Amino acid sequence: MTKGFTVWLTGLSGAGKSTIAQALAQELRERECPVEVLDGDEVRENLSKGLGFSREDRDTNIRRISYVASLLAKHGVAVVTAAISPYAAARAEARERIGEFVEVYVRCSIPELVRRDVKGLYKLAIAGEITNFTGISDPYEEPEHPEVIVDSERETAEQSVSAIIEALEIRGLVPALSGVLS
Amino acid sequence: MTKGFTVWLTGLSGAGKSTIAQALAQELRERECPVEVLDGDEVRENLSKGLGFSREDRDTNIRRISYVASLLAKHGVAVVTAAISPYAAARAEARERIGEFVEVYVRCSIPELVRRDVKGLYKLAIAGEITNFTGISDPYEEPEHPEVIVDSERETAEQSVSAIIEALEIRGLVPALSGVLS
Numbered sequence: 465m466t467k468g469f470t471v472w473l474t475g476l477s478g479a480g481k482s483t484i485a486q487a488l489a490q491e492l493r494e495r496e497c498p499v500e501v502l503d504g505d506e507v508r509e510n511l512s513k514g515l516g517f518s519r520e521d522r523d524t525n526i527r528r529i530s531y532v533a534s535l536l537a538k539h540g541v542a543v544v545t546a547a548i549s550p551y552a553a554a555r556a557e558a559r560e561r562i563g564e565f566v567e568v569y570v571r572c573s574i575p576e577l578v579r580r581d582v583k584g585l586y587k588l589a590i591a592g593e594i595t596n597f598t599g600i601s602d603p604y605e606e607p608e609h610p611e612v613i614v615d616s617e618r619e620t621a622e623q624s625v626s627a628i629i630e631a632l633e634i635r636g637l638v639p640a641l642s643g644v645l646s
Numbered sequence: 647m648t649k650g651f652t653v654w655l656t657g658l659s660g661a662g663k664s665t666i667a668q669a670l671a672q673e674l675r676e677r678e679c680p681v682e683v684l685d686g687d688e689v690r691e692n693l694s695k696g697l698g699f700s701r702e703d704r705d706t707n708i709r710r711i712s713y714v715a716s717l718l719a720k721h722g723v724a725v726v727t728a729a730i731s732p733y734a735a736a737r738a739e740a741r742e743r744i745g746e747f748v749e750v751y752v753r754c755s756i757p758e759l760v761r762r763d764v765k766g767l768y769k770l771a772i773a774g775e776i777t778n779f780t781g782i783s784d785p786y787e788e789p790e791h792p793e794v795i796v797d798s799e800r801e802t803a804e805q806s807v808s809a810i811i812e813a814l815e816i817r818g819l820v821p822a823l824s825g826v827l828s
Contacts, residue, residue, distance in 0.1 A: 498721050510713040511693055513706065524695065531692040532714055539680050539723050 468537030469637045470562045474549045475570030476599045478577045480616035481546040487625045495638050497542040504547035517596035523554045530558035550598045552605040567610040576617050650719030651819045652744045656731045657752030658781045660759045662798035663728040669807045677820050679724040686729035699778035705736045712740035732780045734787040749792040758799050
């Protein structure tokens with residue numbers, strides 16, 4: 465059995481967490497790691513329906529993700545989570561619980577996110593039509609010492625995935641891609 | 647990787663689900679299956695804090711357990727759940743979601759449960775001091791076609807575990823205990 469671990473993506477809405485999570489999962493599968501992506505929206509549907517976006521509810525949501533991640537990682541699964549997880553204390557608690565924890569800050573500036581605004585949410589948040597919107601009307605505490613920082617404003621998802629894989633290789637958590645040397 | 651599956655224990659409070667779950671998990675570990683027990687109380691703490699015991703809240707709790715069980719089973723884990731799960735429809739939904747699903751009805755009569763009353767809950771429920779108490783003031787829908795029925799009134803936990811293991815062996819879900827034939 466391979467050793468389980470969790471790659472914990474954190475960052476603002478629209479920064480590219482889900483895209484990077486899916487591309488990373490694909491890359492890990494190619495290295496024959498069993499993989500599970502716990503995406504924020506899917507997890508809210510399955511584990512946290514009814515919770516809102518107060519600090520307390522966000523913390524509860526993050527605790528549930530970390531509980532499930534810890535169970536999967538314990539059984540050898542490479543878990544990739546993609547939730548905003550804005551509070552440093554909640555991320556620290558997840559790190560504590562999970563053990564092999566690789567925190568990845570998916571960085572993107574607010575002006576760029578407002579420019580992209582793929583789902584139209586920033587416009588609504590700025591207009592005050594969505595409350596508790598991280599980065600606009602709710603805090604985002606940047607990670608102080610994440611294992612990896614990727615910048616979706618300056619690099620492609622592919623480059624971000626490479627940086628994360630490199631961090632996993634350094635920690636001995638994933639094998640090098642077979643065939644590369646042949 | 648072994649094939650994952652879920653043994654879904656259902657039955658009244660105090661019928662012996664947790665005891666059987668732990669003994670079954672031990673037996674499965676001896677057969678080198680990776681095992682995870684999702685016990686009702688622990689799951690409520692980790693996934694469903696704040697939920698009560700209305701039908702809706704119970705259904706939500708069961709959906710969360712089945713979501714986590716399905717993720718673990720997908721990665722080869724033998725999952726044992728121990729939640730009252732009183733509603734047939736919710737159990738059917740769990741069966742649908744999980745795939746390899748072995749429903750075990752842990753049967754025990756109400757008079758015997760009232761006599762045991764290990765946690766003193768039946769006394770309180772009968773006195774009306776606990777509402778929505780399954781079997782007293784809330785329904786329990788007996789499984790109509792469970793894969794296994796065990797009877798904690800007439801058999802030991804060891805005998806119950808043997809019956810469950812036999813059902814798993816018949817389905818090719820667990821290997822026979824090595825050494826038995828040597």
